[in-house]
Amino acid sequence: MPELPDLAIVADALHAALAGRAIVRAEAPAPLAMRGTPTELAALVGQELREVHRRGKFILLELERDRIAVNAMLTGRFQLAAPGDKRPPSTAVVLAFGPRLSPPRHAARWTKGAAWLPADTAEAEVRYRDPSQMGKVYLLPAGVARPVAGLDDDQGPDADSPALTLDVWRERIRRHPGELKSLLRNQAFVAGIGNAYSDEILHAAKLSPMRRRSSLAPEEVDALYAATRTTLEHAIGILRERVPPTFERQVRDFLAVHLRGGEPCPRCGTRLTEISSRSEATTWCRGCQR
Ligand SMILES: [Zn+2]
Missing domain, CATH: 1.10.8.50 (Helicase, Ruva Protein; domain 3)
Known part of the structure; x- marks a missing residue:
C-alpha cells in the first residue's frame, strides 16, 4: 500500500512533469475506479493543471477549475508515460497533457533537471492503474459537493508536516x-x-x-x-x-x-x-x- 514516502515522490514528480500543462484527453478504461460522471470527466479537457500535492494518503490534482483526489488504497499506482507507451494492465484512468504552457511553480528541488521529465513540447500522460480496484479516483468539479471518505475532516496533520511540532x-x-x-x-x-x-x-x-x-x-x-x-x-x-x-x-x-x-x-x-x-x-x- 502506498504510504507517505511513496506518495511524496509521486506528488513531487507529477507536479514537476505536468503542472503548467492542460489536459488534452481524459479516459476511464475501468470506470469502476472513478467517482464522477462521464460528463465530468470530459469537462476536464482544456483545464490547466496548477498543482499536484499529497494530503495523507491522497494525491490531489488541482486544475484551473476542478479538482481530482485519488486514494490509491492497496494496489493503486501512478505511471508517468508518453502517450505511445504501452498501457499496463488494469489501467483505470488516463489523463493526457499537452505541451507546457507555463513553468510549474514551486517544483521540488530534487526534480529540477531530472532526465525523466517529459520535454516541454511533448505530450505526457499520467495513468492510474489498480489491479484490485479498491482505490478511488474522485472527480471534484467546482460547485459539486461529492464527499471523499477520509480526506477532509477526518485527518490529523501530515506526519511530515512542519505544523506537527x-x-x-x-x-x-x-x-x-x-x-x-x-x-x-x-x-x-x-x-x-x-x-x-x-x-x-x-x-x-x-x-x-x-x-x-x-x-x-x-x-x-x-x-x-x-x-x-x-x-x-x-x-x-x-x-x-x-x-x-x-x-x-x-x-x-x-x-x-x-x-x-x-x-x-x-x-x-x-x-x-x-x-x-x-x-x-x-x-x-x-x-x-x-
Ligand atoms: Zn533488535
Missing part, C-alpha cells in the same frame, strides 16, 4: 490510548503512515508495536516523534534516488524490519518476530523494542 505531537497523542502500531496508522492522529512505515518507525524508536500509548514515559513519546520524522525523511531520500522514472514501482527493499521476520535485527541481531492479522504483517524485534 513536538508540542503538537505531545498534545495530540494524549487523546489516543491504544497500541502504538494502531496509533501510528490512525489517520485521525497523524496522516500518511500505514502498515510498513509504522513497523519501521517503532523499530527506530525502540518501542514494541503492542505497547500502549498510556504506558509511555514522556521521553518515549518524544522518541516516537523523533523516530517518525527521521524514518520518513530517510525513506523519502532513498526513494528519490531509487523510484524514478518508474513511479508505479513500490520500493521497499531497504526497510530495516518490515516483512523481514526470521532475519536478524539490524540493531541487535535478535531474530525478528512477525505476526499477521487480516493478511497484514507486523514485524518487530523482541530484543531491542520494549
Whole structure:
C-alpha cells in the first residue's frame, strides 16, 4: 500500500512533469475506479493543471477549475508515460497533457533537471492503474459537493508536516490510548503512515508495536516523534534516488524490519518476530523494542 514516502515522490514528480500543462484527453478504461460522471470527466479537457500535492494518503490534482483526489488504497499506482507507451494492465484512468504552457511553480528541488521529465513540447500522460480496484479516483468539479471518505475532516496533520511540532505531537497523542502500531496508522492522529512505515518507525524508536500509548514515559513519546520524522525523511531520500522514472514501482527493499521476520535485527541481531492479522504483517524485534 502506498504510504507517505511513496506518495511524496509521486506528488513531487507529477507536479514537476505536468503542472503548467492542460489536459488534452481524459479516459476511464475501468470506470469502476472513478467517482464522477462521464460528463465530468470530459469537462476536464482544456483545464490547466496548477498543482499536484499529497494530503495523507491522497494525491490531489488541482486544475484551473476542478479538482481530482485519488486514494490509491492497496494496489493503486501512478505511471508517468508518453502517450505511445504501452498501457499496463488494469489501467483505470488516463489523463493526457499537452505541451507546457507555463513553468510549474514551486517544483521540488530534487526534480529540477531530472532526465525523466517529459520535454516541454511533448505530450505526457499520467495513468492510474489498480489491479484490485479498491482505490478511488474522485472527480471534484467546482460547485459539486461529492464527499471523499477520509480526506477532509477526518485527518490529523501530515506526519511530515512542519505544523506537527513536538508540542503538537505531545498534545495530540494524549487523546489516543491504544497500541502504538494502531496509533501510528490512525489517520485521525497523524496522516500518511500505514502498515510498513509504522513497523519501521517503532523499530527506530525502540518501542514494541503492542505497547500502549498510556504506558509511555514522556521521553518515549518524544522518541516516537523523533523516530517518525527521521524514518520518513530517510525513506523519502532513498526513494528519490531509487523510484524514478518508474513511479508505479513500490520500493521497499531497504526497510530495516518490515516483512523481514526470521532475519536478524539490524540493531541487535535478535531474530525478528512477525505476526499477521487480516493478511497484514507486523514485524518487530523482541530484543531491542520494549
Ligand atoms: Zn533488535
